[in-house]
Amino acid sequence: MARARPLYGRGYRFDSCRGLVITIAFDVDGCLIDENDEPRADVVAALVQLSWLPGIYIIVWSGCGRDYARMIGQRIGVDEHVRQYASKLDGMRPDITFDDQPVNLGAVNIQV
Numbered sequence: 513m514a515r516a517r518p519l520y521g522r523g524y525r526f527d528s529c530r531g532l533v534i535t536i537a538f539d540v541d542g543c544l545i546d547e548n549d550e551p552r553a554d555v556v557a558a559l560v561q562l563s564w565l566p567g568i569y570i571i572v573w574s575g576c577g578r579d580y581a582r583m584i585g586q587r588i589g590v591d592e593h594v595r596q597y598a599s600k601l602d603g604m605r606p607d608i609t610f611d612d613q614p615v616n617l618g619a620v621n622i623q624v
């Protein structure tokens with residue numbers, strides 16, 4: 513039987529003050545906001561609650577680019593919980609992703 517591989521096996525960050533850092537990236541379109549451009553309360557709540565945990569580094573990213581991700585993050589009120597905005601094209605590989613599509617962009621990918 514295959515054993516589960518630890519999350520820190522790939523692309524982890526280490527912060528000298530806080531120890532292991534787990535990066536969690538949230539997609540924008542269809543994930544943080546729905547098809548009517550309204551915030552998805554369940555996903556926004558997950559982002560906020562995860563951001564309160566020690567060692568969690570929240571990224572909001574989009575295929576439409578970093579500036580778009582920042583604009584939406586600020587508009588839906590999660591800016592203070594976000595450590596970084598990014599483009600999905602930047603080549604980052606987070607530990608965990610939340611996305612409305614079945615993606616393989618992180619070590620663990622959660623479709624919401």
Ligand SMILES: [Mg+2]
Binds near residue numbers: 541611613
């Ligand atoms: Mg999407």
